[in-house]
Amino acid sequence: MTTTEIRHEVINILADIAPDEDLSDLKDDIAFRDQLELDSMDFLDIVMELRKRHRIQIPEEDYDQLASMASTVTYLEPRMVGLQKQ
Amino acid sequence: MSGLAAGIRLAHFDKRVCILERHSTIGGLNSFYRLRGRNYDVGLHAVTNATPKGMKKSPLARLLRQLRMQWDDFALRPQLGSEIAFPGIQLYFDNNIETLRSEVRRAFPKQMDRFDRLVREIAHYDDLDGAHAHVSARRIVHSILTDPLLVQMLFCPLMYYGSAREDDMDWRQFSILFRSIFLEGLARPQAGIRLILKHLVRRFRALGGKLMLRSNVQRFVIDQGRITGVKVEGGKTMEARNVLSSAGLPETMRLCGGTECANPKATGQLSFCEAIAILDVPPKETCFRHTITFFNDSDHFQWRKPKTPCDLTSGVVCSPNNFDYEEPLVDGTMRITSLASYNYWNALDDSTYRLEKLRWYDRILASAIRFVPDFRGHIIDTDMFTPTTITRFTGHENGAVYGIPEKRFDGTTHLKNLFLCGTDQGLVGIIGGLISGITMANRWCLK
Numbered sequence: 001m002t003t004t005e006i007r008h009e010v011i012n013i014l015a016d017i018a019p020d021e022d023l024s025d026l027k028d029d030i031a032f033r034d035q036l037e038l039d040s041m042d043f044l045d046i047v048m049e050l051r052k053r054h055r056i057q058i059p060e061e062d063y064d065q066l067a068s069m070a071s072t073v074t075y076l077e078p079r080m081v082g083l084q085k086q
Numbered sequence: 087m088s089g090l091a092a093g094i095r096l097a098h099f100d101k102r103v104c105i106l107e108r109h110s111t112i113g114g115l116n117s118f119y120r121l122r123g124r125n126y127d128v129g130l131h132a133v134t135n136a137t138p139k140g141m142k143k144s145p146l147a148r149l150l151r152q153l154r155m156q157w158d159d160f161a162l163r164p165q166l167g168s169e170i171a172f173p174g175i176q177l178y179f180d181n182n183i184e185t186l187r188s189e190v191r192r193a194f195p196k197q198m199d200r201f202d203r204l205v206r207e208i209a210h211y212d213d214l215d216g217a218h219a220h221v222s223a224r225r226i227v228h229s230i231l232t233d234p235l236l237v238q239m240l241f242c243p244l245m246y247y248g249s250a251r252e253d254d255m256d257w258r259q260f261s262i263l264f265r266s267i268f269l270e271g272l273a274r275p276q277a278g279i280r281l282i283l284k285h286l287v288r289r290f291r292a293l294g295g296k297l298m299l300r301s302n303v304q305r306f307v308i309d310q311g312r313i314t315g316v317k318v319e320g321g322k323t324m325e326a327r328n329v330l331s332s333a334g335l336p337e338t339m340r341l342c343g344g345t346e347c348a349n350p351k352a353t354g355q356l357s358f359c360e361a362i363a364i365l366d367v368p369p370k371e372t373c374f375r376h377t378i379t380f381f382n383d384s385d386h387f388q389w390r391k392p393k394t395p396c397d398l399t400s401g402v403v404c405s406p407n408n409f410d411y412e413e414p415l416v417d418g419t420m421r422i423t424s425l426a427s428y429n430y431w432n433a434l435d436d437s438t439y440r441l442e443k444l445r446w447y448d449r450i451l452a453s454a455i456r457f458v459p460d461f462r463g464h465i466i467d468t469d470m471f472t473p474t475t476i477t478r479f480t481g482h483e484n485g486a487v488y489g490i491p492e493k494r495f496d497g498t499t500h501l502k503n504l505f506l507c508g509t510d511q512g513l514v515g516i517i518g519g520l521i522s523g524i525t526m527a528n529r530w531c532l533k
């Protein structure tokens with residue numbers, strides 16, 4: 001997957017978790033929590049959806065890396081590079 | 087409720103899930119039935135935590151997100167307005183806390199600042215952090231409000247909608263209930279609880295979950311501190327990696343073959359009778375315009391297992407008609423709930439039981455009409471349940487609707503792969519049950 005595809009996939013996951021959020025002007029370098037009304041349960045769901053959809057295991061100590069879109073994509077890139085877009 | 091919510095979470099994340107339900111229909115304490123051509127809900131007075139669409143931080147919004155469901159799936163219509171009625175004094179409230187504030191200002195002007203402080207404390211209370219979780223709510227509320235009558239009046243609806251403990255509850259429970267009823271509000275789907283249940287089951291099945299009705303779990307097969315299988319009555323033993331039980335703590339311990347909860351003080355004691363009246367007119371035409379009236383006939387509100395068959399000093403009168411629907415309901419319905427003694431009702435033989443139901447039906451209604459307009463001339467059909475009805479259909483010992491007094495907030499048991507969800511884990515009511523199922527599934531089966 002390319003970084004654009006990964007970003008797109010994270011947006012898909014967010015849209016699924018929080019269908020009422022407007023994700024069209026999500027800023028990549030601002031923390032999700034500062035622009036979306038997501039709580040800790042929702043954040044855990046991002047991790048779990050990645051596991052469900054792409055079999056990526058994210059250890060708990062790495063959760064901080066998923067704070068914003070930019071850091072999430074950077075974190076996921078080496079882990080998703082070999083994956084095909086679904 | 088909690089079982090279905092847990093099942094949806096697990097099935098969504100590709101776990102193989104099977105829900106075993108002993109009854110021939112779903113819903114447990116909040117189910118539905120048909121009698122003489124009419125639809126009845128078992129429990130539902132109102133869905134609590136009824137925040138409007140678009141409120142993203144409320145428990146309702148959070149649970150919908152977790153279940154990947156839409157606000158419209160629950161189709162909640164807000165209450166018209168309810169009251170707490172004590173002799174000579176009433177407090178009216180609706181889904182806007184300002185209404186209750188102005189009522190407190192009118193009836194208890196000297197308590198106004200203190201009431202605001204109480205509301206602030208509750209709004210800021212973080213039930214996940216759990217500070218003061220086990221402190222007596224009465225102690226804390228009395229340290230803020232100085233008029234005992236106001237304290238009694240506020241406790242009355244909260245006790246009725248969720249206290250498993252006699253005469254008190256812990257501060258955490260009080261805060262959760264206060265928020266869910268006074269700060270967020272009451273609502274009902276026009277079609278009743280069956281609509282919510284239908285959506286939950288549909289979602290569960292669409293995700294590949296298996297729901298087996300008439301499947302009474304007889305016991306767990308245990309090996310070295312773990313459950314390896316679940317024995318279903320008249321059926322085979324099913325293998326299980328993890329088991330979540332919403333049957334209640336003592337009931338679940340029995341399935342383990344143990345007696346961890348043999349202490350009667352540790353089991354739930356509070357149960358209800360409910361008298362249901364179908365009217366030939368909508369209740370508002372009998373001048374009952376409230377959604378719910380919580381009443382108590384003295385300045386002191388008592389929340390204990392009664393020594394009499396039913397406690398007629400207090401009660402809840404609810405009309406499912408009095409919500410803000412787009413179209414009126416077909417039948418006019420009044421439901422009156424009062425505290426009842428399981429032991430009394432359980433000891434009766436069949437014919438006495440039937441007779442006593444008739445007698446106490448009349449007494450419950452006579453007690454209620456001291457606080458609401460007399461609607462008895464309009465009754466065209468009736469039904470009534472007692473604590474034994476609750477036990478028969480849901481398996482909860484003593485007909486204890488809100489379960490054991492000391493909750494197991496973390497859901498763990500003496501077995502490594504057996505967890506509690508629902509009432510005895512600590513969250514009651516429809517929304518509480520759903521949240522309990524979600525959090526226990528997340529915490530113990532999805533990490």
Ligand SMILES: Cc1cc2nc3c(=O)[nH]c(=O)nc-3n(C[C@H](O)[C@H](O)[C@H](O)COP(=O)(O)OP(=O)(O)OC[C@H]3O[C@@H](n4cnc5c(N)ncnc54)[C@H](O)[C@@H]3O)c2cc1C
Pocket residue numbers: 087088089106107108109112113114115116128129130131132133134301302303304332333337358360476479480481482487507508509510513514515516517519
């Ligand atoms: C009269 C009444 C009025 C109520 N009014 C309201 C209201 O207005 N608003 C509100 O929010 N809440 C209300 N409630 C409370 C609410 O219904 C409950 O708190 C909630 O439904 C509890 O859900 P639960 O999942 O914890 O338990 P349950 O609903 O009891 O679920 C447990 C399920 O397990 C099944 N079971 C038990 N043992 C076994 C076994 N061995 N094998 C297989 N299955 C088994 C039972 O049949 C049951 O279906 C009311 C309850 C009652 C009784």
